[in-house]
Amino acid sequence: MKQITLKKSAHFISVILNIGCVIFGIFSVSLFAGIMVIICAHLFSAEMFEMVWENAVREGKMISFGQGVLFFICCLGKLVCTFLALYHAKRIFSCIGKGNSPFTPETGVQIRKIALYVLLFAVFSVISVFKMSFSSFFMCGLSALILLCISLIFDYGCELQQEIDETL
Numbered sequence: 001m002k003q004i005t006l007k008k009s010a011h012f013i014s015v016i017l018n019i020g021c022v023i024f025g026i027f028s029v030s031l032f033a034g035i036m037v038i039i040c041a042h043l044f045s046a047e048m049f050e051m052v053w054e055n056a057v058r059e060g061k062m063i064s065f066g067q068g069v070l071f072f073i074c075c076l077g078k079l080v081c082t083f084l085a086l087y088h089a090k091r092i093f094s095c096i097g098k099g100n101s102p103f104t105p106e107t108g109v110q111i112r113k114i115a116l117y118v119l120l121f122a123v124f125s126v127i128s129v130f131k132m133s134f135s136s137f138f139m140c141g142l143s144a145l146i147l148l149c150i151s152l153i154f155d156y157g158c159e160l161q162q163e164i165d166e167t168l
Contacts, residue, residue: 001055003099011097017090031079033073067165074128078121103157111154115147 088110096102122140 007097007099009109010093014090014097016095017086018070018095020086021083021090021139024079024086028079028083031072031076035069035076038069060080071128077124081117081121081124084114085114085121088113088117101160101161103154105155107157108155108158110150111151115144115151118147119144 018167091108092102092110095104095107120138122144124142126137
């Protein structure tokens with residue numbers, strides 16, 4: 001009974017994560033296109049672009065061009081990290097939703113990748129123009145460390161699963 005509930009719950013979570021992947025994928029592609037438009041406009045009509053941008057900066061309504069590009073690249077990095085973390089989580093839950101054992105070598109690798117993306121998300125947040133608070137950075141780092149420990153637990157579970165399979 002519990003295995004059927006786990007399978008259904010994992011499948012439901014997999015569907016939700018799949019929707020999240022699509023949404024964050026669309027956001028990432030849209031932001032990348034926007035960044036390219038800003039950079040190309042700056043390259044192909046630099047005089048007009050600089051005049052408009054400098055007027056806005058002088059009036060205190062905008063940040064400098066370099067700060068703007070850095071901010072958008074950091075936002076893109078955060079969106080891509082979120083997309084990849086959701087994608088790897090979806091892979092874990094879809095495997096469980098199909099009735100497979102969660103204790104496989106692949107699960108530990110997927111969880112480590114999620115931990116890496118959580119840490120990269122924190123790094124992109126810190127280097128962006130608008131600073132991340134220390135408590136948020138600490139929580140991202142702590143979450144990455146917890147995920148790393150959980151991946152080691154899954155590796156140990158995988159070893160135990162292999163031993164049980166070999167003895168049968």
